[in-house]
Amino acid sequence: MSGRMRVVGLMSGTSYDAIDAAAADLTLDGDTLVLTPLGMISEVYDDDLRAELAGALPPAGTTLAAVCRLDTRIGRAFAGAAVRADRELCDGRADLIASHGQTVYHWAEGGRVHGTLQIGEPAWIAEATARPVVSGFRPRDVAAGGQGAPLVSVVDVMWLRGRPGAPVALNLGGIANITVADGGSGEPLAFDTGPANALIDAAVRDLAGGGAYPFDRDGVLAARGSVCPPLLRRLLEEPYYAGPAPKTTGKELFHLPYLRAALAGFGSLPAEDVVATLTRLTARTVADAVRPFGATEVIASGGGTRNPVLMAWLREELGGGDGAGAVLRTSDELGLVSAAKEAYAFTVLGWLTAHGLPGTVPSCTGARRPSVLGSLTPGGPGLRLPEPVTAAPVRLAVSPRGNSASFRPC
CATH class of the missing domain: 3.30.420.40 (ATPase, nucleotide binding domain)
Structure with a gap:
């Protein structure tokens, strides 16, 4: 050695x-x-x-x-x-x-x-x-x-190499990003999928008063709320999601004024419903980004893994529960604390x-x-x-x- x-x-x-x-x-x-x-x-x-x-x-x-x-x-x-x-x-x-x-x-x-x-x-x-x-x-x-x-991504590629199937590494920070071991041409691919916690955190601070924590601790707000389908559809129209990879984004795009503009015309939606909708947005956009690569497992890390509602909805969006989609696990299972x-x-x-x-x-x-x-x-x-x-x-x-x-x- x-x-x-x-x-x-x-x-x-x-x-x-x-x-x-x-x-x-x-x-x-x-x-x-x-x-x-x-x-x-x-x-x-x-x-x-x-x-x-x-x-x-x-x-x-x-x-x-x-x-x-x-x-x-x-x-x-x-x-x-x-x-x-x-x-x-x-x-x-x-x-x-x-x-x-x-x-x-x-x-x-x-x-x-x-x-x-x-x-x-x-x-x-x-x-x-x-x-x-x-x-x-x-x-x-x-x-x-x-x-x-x-x-x-270089670390993910080294780490995923040799794992069976089609593994994907996912980080759920303020922004979500993935590394795909095989992007379809034999080469790995990595890119930011969109917001993970960025918009959720902004909503908690602005609409829910922040409370004791400036984030949705344990997914409590999302669990209390209901997804607003029209708001979700508007958010999903963001052009970034349709752009080709590799691509990157950040809070230069996904920030509080962006959220306020998206909420225009929806009246006074309960904060819990907004947080629930944004949590579903993260789960949906991550799954949409992963799906074309035929992933067999998604190995998640980052602060978002501590949100049980986000993880449950992501597991649902990935469709791994019946064995037909990708299995969602955390990096803890592979030896690295998420x-x-x-x-x-x-x-x-x-x-x-x-x-x-x-x-x-x-x-x-x-x-x-x-x-x-x-x-x-x-x-x-x-x-x-x-x-x-x-x-x-x-x-x-x-x-x-x-x-x-x-x-x-x-």
């Missing part, structure tokens, strides 16, 4: 509610990269930072001063999560930090992505941990003509970059060629990186020896 590294992956998704930090030992065994999970912690953004971030995101206007403040404050928050993960999960022996940062804008226009911006200055992480930091993963793929998303899967994916992406290996699959992002991703911020004097690996791993195996069930909130 070679290429052994202990890596901390840092991730905050489009729901921008917390920083997830997952740690893993990664070792190359022939053509297989073996991931041994060491656990995960989660640091919730404080209310003030979260409110400042929400106020600066599209379609709201902002200033460079606000962006600078957010870049610094989020960088410090990521640094705190990295320090804690190194201490609690790695016994202070992490070799590398891989930070996705916080996406604040994805410039998609005319069917192409022209730019992308993730903030959370990595210098704060390097200074606090004295570890090298790989960050800025998305821009290189965009520069190579890709969508810059979904970046986890809440931590994307953070673990960034440990793999960091490992690939540190070894000089590409972190993209062109058929998944639409890029002209695979690219080595990210920029490196040294952690201190005497920077040493591992020897480059000439042959990239083609499979990812999750070691059962890892403490994959370890999850420690802040």
Whole structure:
């Protein structure tokens, strides 16, 4: 075995509610990269930072001063999560930090992505941990003509390879994305299907007053409500769903003003009915995206897996209950805690970059060629990186020896 590294992956998704930090030992065994999970912690953004971030995101206007403040404050928050993960999960022996940062804008226009911006200055992480930091993963793929998303597709392709049937990986964050092991031409395919929790969360905050949680905890609101068929039909008319893959979207499109425009003319629908309709929208659009590929199993991860109503309706839409459609399961069944899967994916992406290996699959992002991703911020004097690996791993195996069930909130 070679290429052994202990890596901390840092991730905050489009729901921008917390920083997830997952740690893993990664070792190359022939053509297989073996991931041994060491656990995960989660640091919730404080209310003030979260409110400042929400106020600066599209379609709201902002200033460079606000962006600078957010870049610094989020960088410090990521640094705190990295320090804690190194201490609690790695016994202070992490070799590398891989930070996705916080996406604040994805410039998609005319069917192409022209730019992308993730903030959370990595210098704060390097200074606090004295570890090298790989960050800025998305821009290189965009520069190579890709969508810059979904970046986890390379990890999914390695992970799904060798599974029977036609497996599909699904992430249910703010936005839903899938990776199809065989997109129909022998090449894998990945793309964003549309909103997962983005519109549901917006409705909870705006129409239901947010309550104790800024999301539909345990699907309680959706369970109380009834789907409004005319509203669902209007939402399904969104042109994005009919666009060809690979494609990507985000809260630049699926935000509160978008929801308010969709609700125009429907009077005062109960908040529960709106949330139920949006939950059905997510289930329907994911299933519609999966169906053409003849999927035999859909392996879900992300915050949406904790919504039992969404999962039940997705299972219904996929038609797997009678054996005729795709079976829905979570990544927990395959050794990766669903809440931590994307953070673990960034440990793999960091490992690939540190070894000089590409972190993209062109058929998944639409890029002209695979690219080595990210920029490196040294952690201190005497920077040493591992020897480059000439042959990239083609499979990812999750070691059962890892403490994959370890999850420690802040």
